[in-house]
Amino acid sequence: MSSLRTRLFIILVAATSLIWLFAIGWISVGTKHEVENVLDSRLEQAARMVSSLVTSNNVASPSDDSDSAHILAVPNYERQLDCQIWSLDGRLVARTRGAPSTSLSDSKAGFSERLIDGVTWRVFTMEVAGKGIRVLVGDRLGIRKQLVADLIKGLLAPTVLIIPLFGFLIWASLNRGLRPLRSMAFELQGRNADDMSPIEPGKVPTEIRPVVTSLNGLFSKVESARQHEREITAFAAHELRTPLAGLRTQAQIAIATTDSTARDTALSQILVAVDRTTRLVRQLLSIAKLDASDNVRRDGYVNVGAAVEEIVDMQPVRDHRIHVVVDPALDETFFTANHELLVLALRNLHENALHHMPRGGTVRWHVKHDIQNTIVSVEDEGPGIPEEELPLVTNRFFRGRHKSASGSGLGLAIVDLALRANGASLNLANRTDRLGLRAEIIWPARSGYFQSIPTSASERERHGHIQLLPLRGFGAH
Amino acid sequence: MRILVVEDDPVLSDGLQVGLSLFGATLDTVSSCADGRAALALTEFDALVLDLGLPDGYGLDLLRELRARGDRTPVLLLTALDEVADRIKGLDAGADDYLGKPFDLNELGARVRAISRRQSGRASPLLSCSGIVLDPAQISVTKNGESVSLSRREFAVLSALMDRPGTIRSKDKLEERLYGWQEEIESNTVEVHVHNLRAKLGRHVIETVRGLGYRMRVGAS
Numbered sequence: 001m002s003s004l005r006t007r008l009f010i011i012l013v014a015a016t017s018l019i020w021l022f023a024i025g026w027i028s029v030g031t032k033h034e035v036e037n038v039l040d041s042r043l044e045q046a047a048r049m050v051s052s053l054v055t056s057n058n059v060a061s062p063s064d065d066s067d068s069a070h071i072l073a074v075p076n077y078e079r080q081l082d083c084q085i086w087s088l089d090g091r092l093v094a095r096t097r098g099a100p101s102t103s104l105s106d107s108k109a110g111f112s113e114r115l116i117d118g119v120t121w122r123v124f125t126m127e128v129a130g131k132g133i134r135v136l137v138g139d140r141l142g143i144r145k146q147l148v149a150d151l152i153k154g155l156l157a158p159t160v161l162i163i164p165l166f167g168f169l170i171w172a173s174l175n176r177g178l179r180p181l182r183s184m185a186f187e188l189q190g191r192n193a194d195d196m197s198p199i200e201p202g203k204v205p206t207e208i209r210p211v212v213t214s215l216n217g218l219f220s221k222v223e224s225a226r227q228h229e230r231e232i233t234a235f236a237a238h239e240l241r242t243p244l245a246g247l248r249t250q251a252q253i254a255i256a257t258t259d260s261t262a263r264d265t266a267l268s269q270i271l272v273a274v275d276r277t278t279r280l281v282r283q284l285l286s287i288a289k290l291d292a293s294d295n296v297r298r299d300g301y302v303n304v305g306a307a308v309e310e311i312v313d314m315q316p317v318r319d320h321r322i323h324v325v326v327d328p329a330l331d332e333t334f335f336t337a338n339h340e341l342l343v344l345a346l347r348n349l350h351e352n353a354l355h356h357m358p359r360g361g362t363v364r365w366h367v368k369h370d371i372q373n374t375i376v377s378v379e380d381e382g383p384g385i386p387e388e389e390l391p392l393v394t395n396r397f398f399r400g401r402h403k404s405a406s407g408s409g410l411g412l413a414i415v416d417l418a419l420r421a422n423g424a425s426l427n428l429a430n431r432t433d434r435l436g437l438r439a440e441i442i443w444p445a446r447s448g449y450f451q452s453i454p455t456s457a458s459e460r461e462r463h464g465h466i467q468l469l470p471l472r473g474f475g476a477h
Numbered sequence: 478m479r480i481l482v483v484e485d486d487p488v489l490s491d492g493l494q495v496g497l498s499l500f501g502a503t504l505d506t507v508s509s510c511a512d513g514r515a516a517l518a519l520t521e522f523d524a525l526v527l528d529l530g531l532p533d534g535y536g537l538d539l540l541r542e543l544r545a546r547g548d549r550t551p552v553l554l555l556t557a558l559d560e561v562a563d564r565i566k567g568l569d570a571g572a573d574d575y576l577g578k579p580f581d582l583n584e585l586g587a588r589v590r591a592i593s594r595r596q597s598g599r600a601s602p603l604l605s606c607s608g609i610v611l612d613p614a615q616i617s618v619t620k621n622g623e624s625v626s627l628s629r630r631e632f633a634v635l636s637a638l639m640d641r642p643g644t645i646r647s648k649d650k651l652e653e654r655l656y657g658w659q660e661e662i663e664s665n666t667v668e669v670h671v672h673n674l675r676a677k678l679g680r681h682v683i684e685t686v687r688g689l690g691y692r693m694r695v696g697a698s
Contacts, residue, residue, distance in 0.1 A: 234558060238530055241557035242486045245578035249492030252582040256499055266495065273488040 004181075005174050012170045013163075020159050027155060032148045039144055040111060043081070043124035047137040050083050051128045054093075054135070080143050084136040093133060104136045113141070180205050184212070196223035235397035236284060239409070243277045279351075283410040286344055287396065290414065296421040300339030304346070304376055305331030308365050311347045315354065322354055323362040330367045333374060335443055337422045345418040345426075348411040349378050349439050356382025356437065376441040384430040384437045393428065415439075478593060478613070478636065479520070479654050482506040483513040483536065484528040484555065492582075493526065500586040501616045501632050505657045510534040517543065520653060522550050523593045526585075529556035529567070537570050544571035551592035555580070590614060597640055606642040606693050609678055611635060618678075625677050630655055634670045638683065638693050647690035667691075 082099035086092055092101060105112045105123040114121050123138035184204060198216040201209055247270055254266040305326060312324050335342060353363045361381035368375050385393055392398050394416040397409040416426045419441060427440040480497055484490040485508040494504045505520070507513050510533050517525070525543075529536040540552055553574045554567045564575045573592040576585060590613050594602065604611040608621045616632060618625045627635065637654045638646055651667045671683055671691060684694045 238557035241578040242489060242528075245555075245557075245580060246486055246488035246492050248579045249489060249496050249582050253492060253496050253499065256582075257495075262495060266492070269488050269491055276488070 005178055008174050009167075009171055012174075013167050016166050016170070017163060020163065024152065024155055024159065028148065028152045031151050035144065035148055035151070039139060040122070040124070043111075043122065043137045043139065044126075046081055046083065047124045047126040047135045050085065050137065051126055051131070051133070051135040054085060054128070054131055054133055080139045082138055086134045086136065088127070088129075088132045088134060099138070104138045108134075181208060184208070196220070196226075232396060235409075239280055239397060240277070240284075243273045243280065247273045247277070280410070283348075283414060286414050287410055287417070290341075290417040290421065296338045296341060298336055298338050298422060300337055300342070302335050302337050302339050302342050303331065304333045304335060304342075304367070305329075307343050307346055308350070311343070311350050315350070321360055322357050323360075324350075324365070325362055326365045327367055330365060330376065333367050333376065335374075335422075337424075341418040341421055345415045345422075345441065348415045348418075349441075352411045352415075352439070353378050353380035353382070353437070356380055358382070372445055374443045374445070376443065377438055379431060379436055379438045381434065381436045384435055385428065387430070390428055390430075394426065412439075478502045478523045478590075478633070479657075480504050480524045480526060480589060481513065481516050481520075481522045482526045483510070483531065483539070484508065484526070485531050486528075489578075493585075496582045497526075497586060497589065498629075500590075501613070501629060501636070502586075502589070503633060503654060503657050508532070510536070510539045513539055514542070517548065517550070521650075523596070524589045525550050525552045526589065527552055527554055527572075529554060529558060529563075537567065540567075540570050540572060549596065551589075551596045553585075553588055553592060555585075587614065604636060604639040606639050606695065607682060609635075609639070609682065611639050620678055627674070627677065628670075630666070631670050631674055631677075634667065635674055635678075638691060642693040643695045645686050645690045645692045651691070 082096045082104075083094075084092060084096075084099050084104055085094040086103065092103075095101065100116050102116060104116070104121050105114055105125050107123075107125050109125050109127055112123050112125065114123060120141040121138040122141055122144070123136050126135045126137075127133075128135065180203070184199065187199070196219045198219055199212050201212050201216070204212050250266045250269045250273065254263050254270070257263050257266065305328070308326055308330060312326070315324075350363070357363065357380055363381075364379045366377045366379070368377075389398075393412045396413045398413075412426070412428070419426050424441055424443045427442055429438050429440075430436070431438050478501070480502050482490060482493045482497075482504060484493060484506065487508075490506045490508060494506050497504050502523075505516060505522075507516050508531075510531050513525075513527070513531075516522075527536045527540060531539075536554065536556070540554070543550065543552070551573045552571065553576060554572045555576055555578065556563070556567070557578045567575050573595070574588050576588060590602070594600075594613075602612070602614060604613070610619045611632075612618070613636060618627055618632070618635065633655050634651055637651055648667050655666070655670075671685075675683055681694055684692050686692060
């Protein structure tokens with residue numbers, strides 16, 4: 001049953017009816033008992049009265065025939081009551097008109113019941129020894145039952161009328177009582193799907209206030225999630241549309257110009273824009289994937305040095321030289337991690353370092369250990385990040401003052417997310433020895449890392465380890 | 478026509494610089510609000526193409542500043558945020574037009590011409606004076622119905638003069654129209670272009686006002 005009102009109505013009406021029925025049962029039992037008491041004492045009184053009226057000589061003159069006993073005329077006496085007077089020697093001395101000629105009772109004294117000619121009698125017997133008589137007064141049980149039944153009927157009649165009235169009153173009160181609930185439902189129903197404004201808690205009853213409170217909480221949560229999503233979408237739109245606009249403009253120039261130098265320039269600009277857009281799309285997909293994955297399985301056994309080397313090898317060819325130096329100790333550093341996410345973090349850190357590098361600079365990868373953590377760091381020789389921007393750079397689409405031309409504002413956000421999913425963290429600081437940024441992956445010992453070199457050569461190969469070299473310089477040509 | 482582009486994306490900025498010069502405009506590009514502010518303080522531009530999301534602030538703030546100090550330079554907003562609400566906000570902040578990214582280069586050129594035309598109080602897209610008709614959209618000039626071939630710089634000088642016939646244009650102002658900051662200004666260059674224009678259009682078309690500059694002679698044949 002889905003309607004609260006119908007449910008309450010049925011429960012209330014059923015309960016009320018039950019109570020009424022119970023009351024009627026109780027009243028009828030009680031009444032029957034009471035009526036019997038009253039009628040019994042009437043029998044007794046009547047017997048005493050009759051016995052006091054009888055004189056002994058009435059009894060003394062015996063009649064010839066027992067059937068011709070005196071018919072007692074008892075004027076104005078209840079027709080239901082009948083009386084017999086017997087002499088102690090068993091003669092019927094007198095009887096009322098309705099009384100049978102056979103004895104109403106066999107008992108010598110007190111109350112008794114007897115079936116005579118299909119009629120059950122309730123009889124009170126009283127012996128008057130002094131006068132030599134026995135007085136029997138009785139009434140018919142059927143009449144008693146009739147009396148009780150009439151009384152119950154009198155009670156039932158108003159009940160039958162009252163229950164529908166009750167039903168109506170219950171229905172009306174329910175309607176009134178549930179009005180705040182209905183008006184809230186109406187308000188929610190009439191809401192615009194975008195309307196996340198809270199429901200006024202002042203005008204709702206205390207019983208549904210918790211519902212309203214949690215609804216309001218939900219509204220605000222949904223609203224902030226939607227706001228966040230809208231911001232991300234707007235940023236993504238901006239970040240994608242700008243390179244697309246650049247692409248389009250350069251393509252139109254390439255078509256429109258007659259100058260071959262201008263056309264070549266436009267085409268190479270198109271390449272730059274395509275590269276940047278590709279990277280941006282890749283990063284957007286990474287972010288979306290990171291957002292979607294709640295539980296990351298850290299089931300890989302990653303050699304950090306090998307992973308960095310692979311990233312360096314795949315580094316895009318650039319026209320300016322950037323040196324990359326990888327600490328050989330990294331080849332002996334193994335993390336228990338989600339391979340894909342760790343590589344994603346490493347690659348974005350590396351790309352971030354490259355993007356801010358001046359011509360001829362050196363990117364350095366290092367590793368060090370302390371009691372709690374293994375710290376893998378990458379240092380560049382770029383402009384660094386202004387101190388006030390440091391806490392902001394891991395926000396999505398944040399691009400600070402020292403942004404690179406091809407940056408998307410997503411790289412460090414991806415690193416941060418990917419490391420956190422692995423139970424590690426990112427620490428950014430400006431270098432103190434010279435201009436540049438130092439990014440540290442802080443890998444807690446409990447997150448699982450191995451410093452030992454796998455013993456057998458076959459094992460090394462399995463982990464993608466290629467070779468161990470002293471400090472090397474990679475020139476990206 | 479001299480246009481300032483404030484856009485931080487290098488590829489797009491380069492595209493605008495090259496693309497709009499194809500329409501005969503002289504371009505200057507900057508990539509931040511601060512540089513834009515400095516450029517506007519230094520030079521008078523015929524139009525400003527403004528991106529909204531800039532590294533050191535919002536383009537709208539720069540626009541409001543500009544309007545607050547009474548600068549009437551026509552402004553076209555160029556942005557990736559092209560929701561209706563954003564457009565309304567931009568136009569209400571004092572922009573003359575709005576174009577969402579990505580856009581068509583030709584449309585951008587036409588819109589820039591339109592807003593600068595409105596700025597100079599003309600309704601007709603063609604500039605005409607003394608039988609000379611200049612079409613900024615086609616970058617073409619006719620004299621008495623016959624087509625005249627002009628170089629890009631000559632066209633720029635002529636359109637600056639014909640923008641308000643009868644008004645005197647100083648040599649410095651004309652130079653400003655011809656060269657962006659990145660370009661080296663050649664000496665006597667305005668004189669050379671005026672000389673060439675006179676040769677192609679007729680001796681008396683451009684009048685020299687000694688010590689002040691040049692102007693179109695209204696009513697000359």
